[in-house]
Amino acid sequence: MSKTEFINKIANEFEILSDVLNGQKQSDSFSKRKEALDAFNEVGIPTLKHENWKYTKLAFMHQFDFELSLRGNLSKEELQALVPRFDAYRLVFVNGRFEENLSDVVQEKGLLIRNLADVLADSTISAVYSKIADYKKDPFLALNAAMAFEGAYIKVERNTVIDKPLHIVVINDSKDKSTKAYFRNLIDVAENASVKIIETNHTLGDNASLTNSVSEVFVAQNARAEYHKLQADTEKSYYFGNIQVQQERDSHFKTSVLSLSGKFIRNNINTVLNGTGCQSDMDGFYYVDADNTIDNHTYLDHAMPHCESNEFYKGIMNDKGTGIFNGKIMVRPDAQKTNAYQSNKNILLSDDATINTKPELEIYADDVKCSHGATCGYLDEESLFYLRARGIGEKEARTLLLNAFAGEVIERIGIEDLRNYATELVLNRLSF
Amino acid sequence: MSLLKIENLKANIDGKEILHGLNLEVKPGEIHAIMGPNGSGKSTLASVLAGKEEFEVTEGKVTFDGKDLFEMAPEDRAREGMFLAFQYPVEIPGVSNANFMKTAVNEVRKHRGQDALDAMDFLQLMKEKAAYVELDSQFLTRSVNQGFSGGEKKRNEIFQMAMLEPKLAIMDETDSGLDIDALRVVASGVNKLKNENNSFVVITHYQRLLDYIVPDYVHVLYKGRIVKSGTKELALELEEKGYDWIKELVD
Numbered sequence: 212m213s214k215t216e217f218i219n220k221i222a223n224e225f226e227i228l229s230d231v232l233n234g235q236k237q238s239d240s241f242s243k244r245k246e247a248l249d250a251f252n253e254v255g256i257p258t259l260k261h262e263n264w265k266y267t268k269l270a271f272m273h274q275f276d277f278e279l280s281l282r283g284n285l286s287k288e289e290l291q292a293l294v295p296r297f298d299a300y301r302l303v304f305v306n307g308r309f310e311e312n313l314s315d316v317v318q319e320k321g322l323l324i325r326n327l328a329d330v331l332a333d334s335t336i337s338a339v340y341s342k343i344a345d346y347k348k349d350p351f352l353a354l355n356a357a358m359a360f361e362g363a364y365i366k367v368e369r370n371t372v373i374d375k376p377l378h379i380v381v382i383n384d385s386k387d388k389s390t391k392a393y394f395r396n397l398i399d400v401a402e403n404a405s406v407k408i409i410e411t412n413h414t415l416g417d418n419a420s421l422t423n424s425v426s427e428v429f430v431a432q433n434a435r436a437e438y439h440k441l442q443a444d445t446e447k448s449y450y451f452g453n454i455q456v457q458q459e460r461d462s463h464f465k466t467s468v469l470s471l472s473g474k475f476i477r478n479n480i481n482t483v484l485n486g487t488g489c490q491s492d493m494d495g496f497y498y499v500d501a502d503n504t505i506d507n508h509t510y511l512d513h514a515m516p517h518c519e520s521n522e523f524y525k526g527i528m529n530d531k532g533t534g535i536f537n538g539k540i541m542v543r544p545d546a547q548k549t550n551a552y553q554s555n556k557n558i559l560l561s562d563d564a565t566i567n568t569k570p571e572l573e574i575y576a577d578d579v580k581c582s583h584g585a586t587c588g589y590l591d592e593e594s595l596f597y598l599r600a601r602g603i604g605e606k607e608a609r610t611l612l613l614n615a616f617a618g619e620v621i622e623r624i625g626i627e628d629l630r631n632y633a634t635e636l637v638l639n640r641l642s643f
Numbered sequence: 644m645s646l647l648k649i650e651n652l653k654a655n656i657d658g659k660e661i662l663h664g665l666n667l668e669v670k671p672g673e674i675h676a677i678m679g680p681n682g683s684g685k686s687t688l689a690s691v692l693a694g695k696e697e698f699e700v701t702e703g704k705v706t707f708d709g710k711d712l713f714e715m716a717p718e719d720r721a722r723e724g725m726f727l728a729f730q731y732p733v734e735i736p737g738v739s740n741a742n743f744m745k746t747a748v749n750e751v752r753k754h755r756g757q758d759a760l761d762a763m764d765f766l767q768l769m770k771e772k773a774a775y776v777e778l779d780s781q782f783l784t785r786s787v788n789q790g791f792s793g794g795e796k797k798r799n800e801i802f803q804m805a806m807l808e809p810k811l812a813i814m815d816e817t818d819s820g821l822d823i824d825a826l827r828v829v830a831s832g833v834n835k836l837k838n839e840n841n842s843f844v845v846i847t848h849y850q851r852l853l854d855y856i857v858p859d860y861v862h863v864l865y866k867g868r869i870v871k872s873g874t875k876e877l878a879l880e881l882e883e884k885g886y887d888w889i890k891e892l893v894d
Contacts (some may be wrong), residue, residue: 218706333727445733521885591733592696593733594733595736596695596696596733597729597732597733597735598743598747599694599716599717599718599721600693600694600717600718600720600721600726600727600729601721601743601747601807602718602721602722602747602750602751602754602807603746603747603750604718604750605716605718607746607750608718610740611738611743611746612735612738614737615735615736615737615738615786616736616737619736619737620738
């Protein structure tokens, strides 16, 4: 598919979508969609010449004939077999559409959950929509802004603490054909409130599936929010994810992203520390094998003083897998007394595997503590020998070491169910 | 019958021969000390016996408990009852001491045809053995050697030895860098483990250790061979006169 054909296809899909959105065509939000589409068309699918896509090959976007799908067909049994059951409220989205019948009923005081499509007409909500997930930042954000129309709107009212996590389940039903779906969340955590969110993505069926997921998160003064992603999808799944966050003073935000399988995964996490005294943690683990690609781009923007950020990413690359880590930390002139720490450690299990790691620190304040470290290497032979010298077989010793390496990230997850499930998945993936 | 028999052992690293035909025989219940100047091949000997892969054995034969040692992978040597106390114990982040030992002990038990220990018995055993070397039981939940002091690392080696109950323990400069209190703890741990069936090969630089772990035999290793053997008095002589007279004797 040529670039022109591709753009025509997208334009065509936009038309289909416009019909679904009938009645909104005259609205402000619809003209915003058009602007976003124009912004995407201007850039198109990025090539290796784009700084943010330097190591990320996107040729598959032209090769596959992903069909925009606006409705899937998923039974409760299929859901049960596909998705782990955590002690959490489950919100299920299939092919970009909210599936109320498959979702849990949530009744918690101070917690409002709606389908985003139903609330965008509300001017207070449309005023903040796309404010931090600015489509000019990234072509896939732009594409999402143009095409996504359902997703979770989650509002946690002031002083409300939600103990039970919310599990956002993103499913592509690819049983009949290759499927493409857009999906968008807006999460608003008010002053002193607290919430934990888990997002998992899944493909049902053997056909290719492409997901474009965007979450916009506002964390108000003194609030706490966690956003965890677990990605363990099929060998024909392609995933573009964005988490765009704005933190106000004394707030605490944490992400952890565990990417364990999938043909292609790109995660952007972009956090602006917009008040003093913020704490922001970003953890990640990725395991890439076959000829798959997992790409993590993070951007931490220290805009205000006295904030602390901790970034801890680890990866294991096997076979012909490609891992990419790009972690940018910006410390603006006002952001004195910033503490910013970043670490990215990688293990290569094969000579054909690749890791591109790039820490980027841009510091414009003079009274700050910032550090970063990136390592790439093979599994430590000394450690392996040490274990074997105690009677542990080579295979088992490798498994133990690799799981310990991943475990350092996983054990930082505060949600027990998710932690246990991830530990088990990792053990499965890293037993040779 | 001998527990360990080394005959004419020659070994290389990176193409350079370090051991030039070494002979040694250790019988059950014996403690042998191996001393020698820097670069004489002491640590190479320990590594070759434990099965470290960067060393290449070019000639000779080693029999361990009647079996050809070089036919066995490192883990099989350990399962058969050989133990190397490392000169530089490795830090393993993310693997707890308890998990490490549980895996190791159960692998060894499996090899001996014994059932795996259940969690309660295992914890009991670990606490008991940790007390041998005065390690606080809290250390069990910490990652292997991570953030340990030099003394704690060496005590952890002896703890592991106590857990695995080897037939032959090779201690590679376990005393190096230890203060006198830590040295006493380590030595007393070894003495508690000592019985008439197991044997120790104690590689050391300093006679000091041998005040606490009393050897039956002392050997001097120089230029990749054992050039002199004697009893514990030889160690005292080395302490007093240094190695120059040995070097003159050989060169």
